[in-house]
Amino acid sequence: MRKSDGDYLRLNSGGDILGITGYADRWGVRAGEAIAFHVSTVRAEYRADVVELLGGMTDPGATDLPVRPVPADCAGTHPGYVQLTDPGSYGELPLPADWLGGGACTVQLRFSPTLPEAGHEQVLFSSGDAEGRHLVKLAVDEAGRLGLTVRAGDTEASVTSGVELRTGCWFFVSASHDPDGGWLRLDVAQETGWQRAVQRDTAEAPATTDLAGARLGETYLAATPVWIDGARYLDHHFNGKIENPRCYARVLDADEVALALGGGAVRPAALVCDYDLGADFATTRLRDVSGNNRHGVLRQAPQRAVTSSRWDGRATDFAVAPEQYAAVHFHEDDLEDAAWATSLTWDVPPDTPPGAYALRLRIAGADGAGAEEVDYIPFFVRRPVGSAPAPVLFLVPSFTYQAYANERLFESGLQEDFMIHSMRLAPQDEFIVRHDEVGKSLYDTHTDGSGVAYSSRLRPVLNLRPHYHNWLSGHVRHLAADLFILGWLRSLAAADSAYDVDVVLDEDLHREGPRLLAGHRVVVTGSHPEYWSRDMMDSLSGYLGDGGRLMYLGGNGFYWVTSAFEDRPHLVEVRRGNSGTRCWDSPPGELHHSATGDHGGLWRFNGYVPQRLVGVGMASQGWGQAAGYRRLPDSHDERAAFVFEGLDPDEVIGDFGHVLGGAAGDEVDRFGFDLGTPAHALRLATSLELDDRYQITQEELLMTAPGQGGTENELVRSDLTYFEIDGGGAVFSVGSICWAGSLAWNGYDNNVARVTGNVLARFVAE
Template sequence: MTDDLNRSKPKDSAPESKSPGRRDFMKASGAAGIMAAVGSRIFAGEAKAETAVVSSAAGNYWEQEDWRALPKRTILGYCWPWHARPGDTLDFKVSTYAGGPYEADLVRVIHGNIWPAQKMQKELELEAPFARQYPGRHQISAPGSCVEVPESRGLNNIKSFTVQSYVFPSLILKKGEKLHHYPDTYIGHEGLGIEETEEVIDEQTLVARWDEEAGTGWSLYLDRQGRPSFKIAGSNGKTHKIILGRPLLKKRWFLVAASYDADSGSLKISSEHIDGYFANEYAVRPQSATLALPAGAKPRQKGVLRFGATTGRKRGKYYRAPAQVLNGKLDSVRLTHGALSPKEVQEVSGLVVPKKRALKVIGFWDFGKDIGTTKVHDLSKNNLHGETINLPDRGVTGVRFDGSITEWTVKPDHYGACAFHDDDLYDAQWETDFSYKVPKGLPSGIYAVRLKHGDFIEHIPFFVAPPKGRTTSKAAYLVPTVSYSAYSNMDEHFSLNIPIARKQFDGSTKIEKDHFVHPSVAGLSPHEAAFYAKHRRELGGGVYRNHTGGGYHWHATQKVPNLNLKLAAGYTKLCMDTFLTDWFYAKGIEVDIITDDMMQAEGVDLLKNYNVILNGHHPEYYSSEMLDAVEGYLDQGGRWMYLGGNGYCWTTPFHPTLDGVVEVRKNVGGGLLFGGDYWGVQQAVNEYDGRDAGLWRSAHRPEQRTVGVGWVASPYSTQSVPYKRTEAAGDTRAAFIFAGVKGELLGSFGLSGNGAAGFEVDGASFDKGTPSHALIVARSTDFGKPWHFMLGGLEREEFAPRFAMPRADMTFFETSKGGAVFSVGSMSYIGSLSHAGYDNNISQITLNVLSRFMDKKPFRMPEG
């Protein structure tokens, strides 16, 4: 091993005699070895325990192990932000689900634990100023998206008024129908929703100034049967309702209007079906009704005005909880003085304020303006602008959509709707239990706050980078925090409408459709799955979640508890990536830790001073700014080690103003694979940046162009397989890769499917941008039966001959200015590093490449 693999001591670290280097922290004895800490001081505090803690629960796959012996979750927490540098402060927020206090301390994370029985978890206990016992308390969040218009004198002085909106309900249940969370259906099909239960849906609000605690105000809403309804209540607490006789149709546009006439003392409500895009459907008759009020009955005009929700419980310094949340879309919300006639309702439902009604207009809101922000514009002279709460979807098809375009950037008035959901959540807004200021001299690495509550142990991971502008190693491990966000709180039974090619016994290939449910993806034990099902609305999370009203989530947030960002969470995400950090420690290799979020903020400046950057097993989600940073680094002669699969795939813009939020819209397969329903393909432009959504290759930035390989298959159901050297492995340019490596088969072992190639795999494609001089030095052997996504919309049997068999291509190529890229094209690859005490051909290949990439000696481009 060269000296380049060892980190030089930071200038501001503790003296050598008091602070051993990270190489000395631990010595490994195999994948399940116990790590011992040496030395009397680690940084600013004493080393508490001379041995690391190793998980000791029982089991393997959940269907095979005695998971009932595992303790049930009684505590949950998260921190913000996820990453820090020395001097930064992280806030930790904790909730308990049983009585009693909890204990908190600090650990250095070395290795996660795929399944409890494997006893692989390694962590080093450290001193921290917050380490002590804390009283337990239950904290709640306030899910549900809406728009809020602040209280104003103009709103409070309203007498007679009319409120109206176009509405497109996505969840209306027939009488007696129940919601189901785990149906045997695909995304977007009927029946997706919350856990299977006797629960029925509640009222769903269109527009309201209704205070749930006081029981006063007014609300235009759909009742539990989906019937348009209007209610008012004054300070005397008496509520008066008017309800139409027929429910609205699900996923069709209606114009619903209601009025309160102070002069006549009456309520009126009406609904009208809008033909619009579905012009050939049977006609739905308009309906209306009037209710005479008793003397003195009038609504209380006080508080905020909301679209998509009423005003729920008070929450201290935070906004009041959204209640009675709509699952559906609104377009063209209007509020006017007086009880309008049907003709006047039509006149104010257009795109511009009609001059002859301008004096009557109180609010005239347009969701098509400032898409991608939290602002909702009022086009009236009153400037009653609103703000979105909890990330409702914008840039979605509205009542004026006619199918002529698919980009909201071209005709925003066709995308003038806002979609609300009762399970949307941006920030759980839990109170902070304690904070941690990262001390000067704390080595860059992956850490966690460990919580102990009864028999249950919880970890809240976070990532510590070196001081800004400094590097403490020539290599950096880029932690894929954006992908961690996307997978947060993944539905255990999230299902995909997957076209698969299944090899038959006669050698033919048959195209089938199937859905994928596998415990290794969500990584949740049945206990954890039950906990999630009970609390899913209040947890929020990422984009692998089904909305109550169908379809999948487009927004992923870090400001919520994350059941998947754990140290024992199956073969994906952080748990799997610790195979690489464990290998670093076993080999005594010093690396800095940096994150996607940091790269988004700092760009190529974060990367430029490192000789080599390493990716983990699944860096799937990338923004354009992140890709710019990677390509800019390579253009400057940087070296890149992509040690995973299914990376750099999806366009993933960051929210322009809200921290910790990204957007993912998937329109593969005409919108039906991931889009949630037909409208997926019609809404294939990102809200946050106005660019094409979906795969980066569809947005003209194929991953093959950057790292040489790209996602080709997802053979989840098969065992992983070894690679086999190709003829190109004998090229002198690749000699350094295989120095000291014997045999043709590479990685016929491993903890992710018993092989180095598998789970999701990438292949080279010179047509899609793999550099023409790239060497495919090894390729996975046959997976046996192909189970994979058929990319490019290949859903029909006649396209099967065009689809390549699943493969993982180990690829190497040089770049300009002396740089190089090494890609393995497999999510399972790093699961083979620790085999046989880290002494195996996959480990040797990785070490060979890292050693050469750390060397400043430039690579030479081959001559054409």
């Protein structure tokens, strides 16, 4: 929708279910450094303080979050105000203000609309002055017709093409303004897709617009500037792909237009800019090959490494045929950076212990009545640079948090068939539905139906909250579940320094590599470490080979190939490929990541099969009743005796829990020699029968077949697995997201905690 419609930009407009929210400039900070926070609220003031998150919520009503206030120089009352967001991607072209010269011009580009009848204007190219009195604009109107508009003061002229714009087809356009001849001309041709009759049209209209001497200092692709309530934004975003935009400071004749339509180069002295979008894929740079060095910049992360008009299907990697990937896919709901003003900063004291923290925000209830409203902006504190590594390292699955950031899968209703509980949306979910400007997750689709391939942390992530009640699990998931593990580790460390814990994020491991893991006796994962980059996988593999130990305390881990941008560490990328449990498919030819060139999809098909790495891999998902585990013969092997110390031989493990009622549930992983589980690995225990809400994962099926539920398919299960690695390394995997919810049962006094504690004690001591 257009930003000028209603309250699209107003994050906390009156009547919203949330009155205050915000985000941090980073999710991890070292003790001794500073972290900045960006806050928006409808109240005139708010109170802020810093708290340490001591554990997770055991109450499904989200009323018992354990926290400890931390002295902070940013604590106190602060002035409140609403912060606005400007979503939608576009290109910024640094053309000189006098690029038109005498006022004549030709603008050419190729484009493929993905939402031609969006119900609002969509701008392909716009060049004008700051006041909007002089303008050259190429846009798709509300009815899906392409038009050229030229404005010179109070005089305006326009022309519209008769070519019907069709979703996904490629079109060539050459738009000219001739002040001497007194006309506008629009040449449009459809270049791809079967046509009943050839779609090529030349439309002309009279024009008395005089742009001689006009200073058009603001030139954009895929958007145009607007003023809303006294503030300036980019609006009327184009949904679709744009290829090779170029501008000339004169009118091209018919032969030159025909040459350009045929793919030829037209390079007169009047060439102002010529953008090759088939280069610099991992950056925001738009390369100008005109020789004028007017390199542009992409804003709000439109998608790169996408097929362009010349893609013939023979190459599926942009590095092999970059000229076939010379386009950028723009979306009106792209968001890389909310760009809110900094509200406050905390200088983290050097002696701050590592762990999970949050900026707690509080405002009075509506009209000063009722309970106060509270929000938490979570972040993690690392030890200062140069600190000796602690025995235990907790790896925060921050790439997974980012992948799920502000997901809205509940809108599809599909998951309800897999849920034992009634779906209940949290206030944060209700807010996300009302506000596209908080951005989408890698599980969602854009307005035009294409999959969201990039996700940023520079925005409010409302479902990344320690007090967030997850609609899918009916209780906690992701961060709120990982706090159960962190709370447990914290309690052990408080009693014995042998269990001292360091905390780092996926982003840290991706950036710093193997040296980040070196020196730690054991690495402990979160409950759902699903998204891993190749650098992370290489680092973990090297760590294990060098004698490191891993406790994989989650499910559906090491699943999706993930990339992060070197110049924009806040942004991650995923291409879904054409297999795996997913919410959208990557389009043909668009499986390679723009950030790294990695082939997207499952790690299973890209060199790191989870079973080979950690013994188990994704088997099933469902949100029916979770189950406990029964021990298998391997559990009585002397190699694994330490795991079950203090348990009876036939004791069911984890037939209880805060999430779905058991330790094996949500997304679960299985042991499998067929997929590379090491031959010497021990399958210690397996889940009791899961119901038919749990279905086999899609990549396990070669063809459709009945009988794929938990009561019929023996592959629908979770397996506890243990194996050693030559050189002193070892891996213990639980293969279930729900394990964390059972770990915390009865104040960590239960057999899941006992098994987990036995393994940690052995791994730390060895």
